Amino acid sequence: TNGFSDTVGLDYIASLGVTHIHLLPVFDSQTIDENDPEAGFNWGYDPLNYNIPEGSYTTDPNNGTDRVRQFKELIHAVHQKGMGVIMDVVYNHTYSTEDSPFAKTFPGYYYRHNKDGSLSNGSACGNEFASERAMASRFIVDSLCYLAKEYKLDGFRFDLMGLLDIQTLNTAAEKLRRINPSIILYGEGWTGGKSPLPERLRAMKKNAVKLPQYAMFSDDFRDGVKGSVFEDEECGYVNGNASELSEMMKSVISGGIYRMD
Numbered sequence: 001t002n003g004f005s006d007t008v009g010l011d012y013i014a015s016l017g018v019t020h021i022h023l024l025p026v027f028d029s030q031t032i033d034e035n036d037p038e039a040g041f042n043w044g045y046d047p048l049n050y051n052i053p054e055g056s057y058t059t060d061p062n063n064g065t066d067r068v069r070q071f072k073e074l075i076h077a078v079h080q081k082g083m084g085v086i087m088d089v090v091y092n093h094t095y096s097t098e099d100s101p102f103a104k105t106f107p108g109y110y111y112r113h114n115k116d117g118s119l120s121n122g123s124a125c126g127n128e129f130a131s132e133r134a135m136a137s138r139f140i141v142d143s144l145c146y147l148a149k150e151y152k153l154d155g156f157r158f159d160l161m162g163l164l165d166i167q168t169l170n171t172a173a174e175k176l177r178r179i180n181p182s183i184i185l186y187g188e189g190w191t192g193g194k195s196p197l198p199e200r201l202r203a204m205k206k207n208a209v210k211l212p213q214y215a216m217f218s219d220d221f222r223d224g225v226k227g228s229v230f231e232d233e234e235c236g237y238v239n240g241n242a243s244e245l246s247e248m249m250k251s252v253i254s255g256g257i258y259r260m261d
Helices: 009-015 064-080 101-105 134-151 166-179 205-210 219-226 242-253
Strands: 020-023 027-029 047-053 084-089 155-158 184-187
Touching: 047 064, 047 134, 064 084, 064 134, 084 134, 134 155, 134 166, 166 184, 166 205, 219 242
Parallel strands: 020 084, 084 155, 155 184
Antiparallel strands: 027 047
């Protein structure tokens, strides 16, 4: 409590009835100067090292042990308050390509390419991680299992999940359930642009039936309520567009009836 006897911090969050805390990406991000406290603000969607906690959140970013220990202490503290921790993961792309650990390990293998040899960009971030390739798939599965086992995480939220292949995610779910039968798995069932990964292989909304262990966000319902994310003049139901009501109802009732136009 604070000086006014108000409940604060984790105690306050727990008092609201919150069951899980969703952390935006807290793995090592390439665009943060960890030694500059004033430059620490970042959403974290610029992946560098997936299995290493971001140093800007620690008391000493130059001490690798502190990163691990303090992240574990945070998760333990949340668990002590009766809540779980869900980690946002971004396996669909890396911030850099040529300078990434993957490109240095095996140039050309870990990223998707267009027919002309250029990097595909379904992430709208410059590249796509080729999850369907054997060692890329294994990395994702091993990474998730490591994070779940080592840090006692209670779930994962997948950024641009539509760029990941169905088989990899189903394999991950099977192995994660062995570690934590109650683990929560959900994500964005779409891409950020065109991808060479065939639609039938994508972990996207229209393939939700092939991913029984995963929940997906409904951008149809979101846009129906508040309006288009990309078009300022396309308002939603709360702003008087009654025509969106039917789309909202479809999304709520079935979760699987989508606009086909």
